[in-house]
Amino acid sequence: MDNLALLSFGSQGWGDELLKGLCITLLLAFLALPIGLIIGTGVAGLSVSSSRFGRAFATFYTTLLRGLPELLTLFIIYHGLGLLLNQLIKWLNPDIKYVEFSPFAAGIIALALVFSSYAAEVIRGAWQAMDKGQKEAGIALSMNRWLIFWFIERPQIVRLALPGLGNLWINLLKDTALVSVIALDDLMRAANIAVGATKKPFLFYLSVCLVYWLICILCERVLFKMETRLNRGISAGK
Template identity: 55%
Template sequence: MTDLFAFGDTGWGDEILHGLLVTIELALVTLPVGLALGFLVAFAALSQNRALRTLGNGYTTVMRGIPEILTLFVVYNGLGMGLNAALSRLAPDAAPIDLSPFLAGVIALALVFAAFSAEVIRGAFNALDPGQVEAGRAIGMTPGKILRRIKLPQVWRFALPGLGNLWINMLKDTALVSVIALNDLMRMTKVAVGVTKQPFTFYLFACLLYWAMCVLSEQVLAQMERRANRGVRRV
């Protein structure tokens, strides 16, 4: 039993550990990309411009209605083909774009994360107390300063629980990337199952690793929420 998870050439311990690292790497790279996109979409949805608003809302509605695994297939199989077809028409001699499973995974997961986080961010902006913004303006703050000193710190506080949830969802969604041949935790587990024929043992082990990551994330998030709320008076 312990032999199965041994490190080195005899067991699957090191392979699974590397898979785990790929999973963590994927989630950590996706987070800032998805969050930045999410802010853009939220700003579009909140904008005065009607076309932008429609675009922002349309994006969140469509992306949230499509299965993540489908988004992943579209990006991985479709986007690569499409980009290269376009490229070879524009610049026949250019080097082809190589959409690695990792990159495809980041793009697909970030697109999904953006759609859900845009909703959370939009809600947080809407929850701002307009009186505070007026107060800031009254004491002569510039719009930039109001955004930095009044809006963003509070948006952060309001959005944190929702974003935390999305982070955990995204961490779990990384498992889907195994379906397109990225050597993440899930895929290395599958490879080990293929050789050892011990599906229950290995999938249970993978579940426990994901679980540990999620529980750890929850702890860190709770800590962050306490910190974000430190200036708030308890009622």
């Protein structure tokens, strides 16, 4: 069948290009995840801090980034930040020619920012849902602040936030498809290029949909296992 030939690997088929695109997609998601988590945790920390300015900033940050279309955030980062960066560097040192601001960097930054704004809310929710008696128990055992955070609060936040973060991870994987619009050769753009050359949109778009679907289902399975494991001490008691 010629449809299968089009999806095959090698110089005639587009299978290898799609696979390369898939690697970029996964790389984007796996790089944006830790950055987003770190920023998200920081913003969540600010939102429960005693500093009024910190709380206001956290609210501003999460409202802004969760209110903007991801596509628009991506364009602002890609076109805006690149320009800004170059102007800044030119201003600092006029002898430096330009700095490269690649779509890949723009993609990671934009995806990480969007992820962090949602993650901050999830982590904040987990923090607030935690039983305050636990912290008091730690104080009663004369543990210091960092010991309490590391041994009592952190494990519970991870458990409480995991379902929410799991959903955000799936959203992140799907949002990577948007970078195709700024010509980053991810899975989606590989399909666009293949469609342009072969005029078989249905075949290629259906194929990439199935690939994304499969990855999401796999991730859901893994997340379910992780949740069960983290909850093993909890559900038994009920």
